[in-house]
Amino acid sequence: MSKHLTKMVALLAILSMTFLAACGGGSDAGGTEEAKQVLNAGYAPSEPPDLNPNTATDSTSGFVLRHTMEGLTRMSEDGQPIPGVADKWEPNEDGTKITFHLRDDAKWSNGDPVKAEDFEYAWKRVLDPETAADYAYQLFYLKNGEKYNAGKADKDEVGVKAVDDKTLEVELEKPTPYFMSLTSFYTLFPVNKSVAEENKDWAADAKTFVGNGPFKLKEWKHDEKLTLVKNENYWNKGKVKLDQINLPIITDAKTGYQQYKSGELDVGDSTILPTELVASALEKGEAKSDKIPASYFYMFNTKEKPFNNAKIRKAFALAIDRKSIVENVSQGGQGPATGFVPWQMPDHAEEKPWVETREDYLQPTAQADEAKKLLEEGMKEEGIDKLPEIAISYNTDEGHKKIAEAIQQMWKKNLDVDVKLNNMEWKVYLDKTKSGDYQIGRLGWLPDYIDPMTFMDMWVTGGGNNDTKWSNKKYDKLIKEAKSTDDQKVRMEKMHEAEELLMEEMPIMPIYFYTQNYMQQDYVKGVKRLPDTSTDFSEAYLTGK
Amino acid sequence: MSRYIGKRLVLMLVTLWVISTLTFVLMHSIPGDPFSSEKKLPKQTLENLKAKYHLDEPLPVQYVLYMKNLVMFDLGVSIKSETRTVNEYISDGFPVSAELGAYSMILALVLGIGMGVLAAFRQNKLADYNVMVLAVLGLSVPSFVIAPFFQKWFGGDWLPLMGWGDFKHAILPAVALSFLPLALVTRLMRSSMLEVMGQDYIRTARSKGLPPWRVITRHTLRNAIMPVVTIIGPLAVGILTGSFVIEHIFSIPGIGKYFVDSVLNRDYSLIMGITIFYSALLILVNFLVDLAYGLIDPRIKVGGKEAN
Numbered sequence A: 001m002s003k004h005l006t007k008m009v010a011l012l013a014i015l016s017m018t019f020l021a022a023c024g025g026g027s028d029a030g031g032t033e034e035a036k037q038v039l040n041a042g043y044a045p046s047e048p049p050d051l052n053p054n055t056a057t058d059s060t061s062g063f064v065l066r067h068t069m070e071g072l073t074r075m076s077e078d079g080q081p082i083p084g085v086a087d088k089w090e091p092n093e094d095g096t097k098i099t100f101h102l103r104d105d106a107k108w109s110n111g112d113p114v115k116a117e118d119f120e121y122a123w124k125r126v127l128d129p130e131t132a133a134d135y136a137y138q139l140f141y142l143k144n145g146e147k148y149n150a151g152k153a154d155k156d157e158v159g160v161k162a163v164d165d166k167t168l169e170v171e172l173e174k175p176t177p178y179f180m181s182l183t184s185f186y187t188l189f190p191v192n193k194s195v196a197e198e199n200k201d202w203a204a205d206a207k208t209f210v211g212n213g214p215f216k217l218k219e220w221k222h223d224e225k226l227t228l229v230k231n232e233n234y235w236n237k238g239k240v241k242l243d244q245i246n247l248p249i250i251t252d253a254k255t256g257y258q259q260y261k262s263g264e265l266d267v268g269d270s271t272i273l274p275t276e277l278v279a280s281a282l283e284k285g286e287a288k289s290d291k292i293p294a295s296y297f298y299m300f301n302t303k304e305k306p307f308n309n310a311k312i313r314k315a316f317a318l319a320i321d322r323k324s325i326v327e328n329v330s331q332g333g334q335g336p337a338t339g340f341v342p343w344q345m346p347d348h349a350e351e352k353p354w355v356e357t358r359e360d361y362l363q364p365t366a367q368a369d370e371a372k373k374l375l376e377e378g379m380k381e382e383g384i385d386k387l388p389e390i391a392i393s394y395n396t397d398e399g400h401k402k403i404a405e406a407i408q409q410m411w412k413k414n415l416d417v418d419v420k421l422n423n424m425e426w427k428v429y430l431d432k433t434k435s436g437d438y439q440i441g442r443l444g445w446l447p448d449y450i451d452p453m454t455f456m457d458m459w460v461t462g463g464g465n466n467d468t469k470w471s472n473k474k475y476d477k478l479i480k481e482a483k484s485t486d487d488q489k490v491r492m493e494k495m496h497e498a499e500e501l502l503m504e505e506m507p508i509m510p511i512y513f514y515t516q517n518y519m520q521q522d523y524v525k526g527v528k529r530l531p532d533t534s535t536d537f538s539e540a541y542l543t544g545k
Numbered sequence B: 001m002s003r004y005i006g007k008r009l010v011l012m013l014v015t016l017w018v019i020s021t022l023t024f025v026l027m028h029s030i031p032g033d034p035f036s037s038e039k040k041l042p043k044q045t046l047e048n049l050k051a052k053y054h055l056d057e058p059l060p061v062q063y064v065l066y067m068k069n070l071v072m073f074d075l076g077v078s079i080k081s082e083t084r085t086v087n088e089y090i091s092d093g094f095p096v097s098a099e100l101g102a103y104s105m106i107l108a109l110v111l112g113i114g115m116g117v118l119a120a121f122r123q124n125k126l127a128d129y130n131v132m133v134l135a136v137l138g139l140s141v142p143s144f145v146i147a148p149f150f151q152k153w154f155g156g157d158w159l160p161l162m163g164w165g166d167f168k169h170a171i172l173p174a175v176a177l178s179f180l181p182l183a184l185v186t187r188l189m190r191s192s193m194l195e196v197m198g199q200d201y202i203r204t205a206r207s208k209g210l211p212p213w214r215v216i217t218r219h220t221l222r223n224a225i226m227p228v229v230t231i232i233g234p235l236a237v238g239i240l241t242g243s244f245v246i247e248h249i250f251s252i253p254g255i256g257k258y259f260v261d262s263v264l265n266r267d268y269s270l271i272m273g274i275t276i277f278y279s280a281l282l283i284l285v286n287f288l289v290d291l292a293y294g295l296i297d298p299r300i301k302v303g304g305k306e307a308n
Helices: A003-022 A029-035 A059-068 A116-127 A134-139 A145-149 A193-198 A253-261 A275-284 A310-318 A322-330 A368-382 A398-415 A426-434 A453-459 A473-483 A488-505 B002-029 B043-052 B059-071 B086-121 B126-140 B143-154 B167-197 B200-207 B212-224 B226-230 B232-249 B256-265 B268-296
Strands: A038-042 A073-075 A081-083 A086-091 A097-102 A160-164 A167-171 A215-221 A225-230 A244-248 A287-300 A390-395 A419-424 A440-445 A508-520
Touching: A038 A253, A059 A215, A059 A225, A059 A244, A081 A086, A097 A116, A116 A134, A116 A145, A116 A160, A116 A167, A116 A193, A134 A145, A134 B043, A145 B043, A253 A275, A253 B143, A275 A287, A275 A398, A275 A508, A310 A368, A310 A398, A310 A488, A310 A508, A322 A398, A322 A508, A368 A398, A390 A398, A390 A426, A398 A419, A398 A440, A419 A426, A426 A440, A426 B256, A453 A473, A453 A488, A473 A488, B002 B059, B002 B268, B086 B126, B086 B167, B086 B226, B086 B232, B086 B256, B086 B268, B126 B167, B143 B167, B143 B232, B167 B212, B167 B226, B167 B232, B200 B212, B212 B226, B226 B232, B226 B268, B232 B256, B232 B268, B256 B268
Parallel strands: A038 A244, A390 A419, A390 A440
Antiparallel strands: A073 A081, A086 A097, A097 A167, A160 A167, A215 A225, A225 A244, A287 A440, A287 A508
């Protein structure tokens, strides 16, 4: 077929021969060619900016890291931690200390054993103020983690300690039941201490990159492609069926889509699925959509009139038709929001999805009459008979624009209110919402870990991400109570109560729950799509390609 | 001559300094910072980050620091990526962009001059009309429209849709990128040829009985090509800016797309680095074009008394 393929086959032939030679002979190399499992994946819309797990923050780097490295645990398809480098772990009684036992056969791709000190080294480096890692906060749960990052505690006081080569003791500030779900996240991956101390730029080049995951980084041509090959040193290599993953960097989704259609790619996410083709691709069955625990919403600036009034906020929130937005505007399989915490988020007390254990705070269609009544009451409370000029701010994007236009019409129709639309460039938008220079703004929120808390603690008074400036003592108290225990029943109860309050006060207006769309050829099997929105190819395989 | 060149070089350095200073000021005056995202970072993390990239210092100090490094040809580290320095971004990406740009430039000049000459000699005939339709298309249809069509019509096993490596990877993007400059050169060449062909000395040459090809090469072309040489500078700018889009569409590992991305990311050092690099390049191209005048047209004295 293409020269690409010929090259690849040649490469594979060389690879397999080297391998056979290394094994001291064996059967003829010619026979192994058709058995080679090579996946061409469209998951890199840009060059991965940083493959050092200590400082990586983006999804392309995340994809590579999740396949070339492994944390203490991996995530199962239902969001539970399953053994990774650690084969067992036990928390102490009050949940403030967890002892991890590392498996004996966990090895780095250079053959070194994975030691507990590799975790201690990596985690302390994440927290080191000099590293200035964006995701340092993922380790603020560790005892003195936050203080060390602020330069107020000593490195040795941080609550992570390698007791011996295979035992890691982790001490937490307070019981954090979702800490376990974080141990599969890349910020908490180990780093080969001796490699990193020798060469601090070990992660900048495929030649020096050392991982401990199912694959190893064979080639990294900047802005062009990455090649991952099976890691023979991986403890669970028997489960890994792919010999190679090719990860071309595809900067234009339309080009990616054509590549997929011409068979050059086997699977891919939004990297190869342009927004404007999602609806038709879903309809034709070319693309599939998975629900993910993420929420799209508008926030109100509660410090500015008229949205300082809860009734007015609620009136606006009730006056939109969420069903119509997902069916006619976004058209990507999204679900109308029934509350703030999205679907696919578990209620850890009932072992059921959170959306099933709560009442629906919002209806799919607009409640025009109630909204009108609330608006009148609210305006009376504020002593105004006319609303000031109102504008929706959003960052320039075709999708956000369409939704804002639809909502503009709904508010006109159901509340008889005229609003203006203000679009601006992404970083300008972030600047404006952060400084409170907006009335209504949009935001999409993805979870940091698999627990409703990753959504709920956003809105506490003075919270770093609380751009609504909303402040409610009762809410703060409920979140604080939920955070101070590891009793799941109490935690979930408090958070349900908090969400009810949030939906009564409505500093934010949920719109829809996200989906993740992807395309995958039928011959690709065994792909795991995880609740943290990542895709895991460690056990994937091709059949009958 | 050498005095002229020396003067020009000094002037070029001053221009470069003005550009970099302006860029520095403008870049820091637009709202937003490199570390903002929808998930806001804790205050102390932000402080750590700012300290790491010296963004916690007052702007004048940052400026002096930057200029100091610049003199040493050190463009700093990218804020967005720990992997590569700005120098590495440029040394990795520029050869690719330059190769692509060179193909497009050659294509535009060779084809454009050829078609322009052809159109001028067949003025108001079928060949002229065809060439002009093509030129109008090239001028009016932007490359981000042409490129996907090319991918759809011609992309396939022998002309890859994307990527970089062999010559065949360059064909589609180079053709797409050359569309606009090609149209410009063709139109310019045609009108300039027509003008020159009406001159008395051409009539004289013809009446002397010179063979037509000699009239074209010795007398017409040499005079008519001047305007085209003049626009090579702006043309290079056009190809560079055009490459921002083309590199994106064809996933080409050049430096063009970082010109836009770096601004969107507020990656200060990368913005500065690429701007300064491109400016230096364009200043150099313009300088070379000026020198080339003298070679083509002996009437122009580069660095002569009248040019000073």
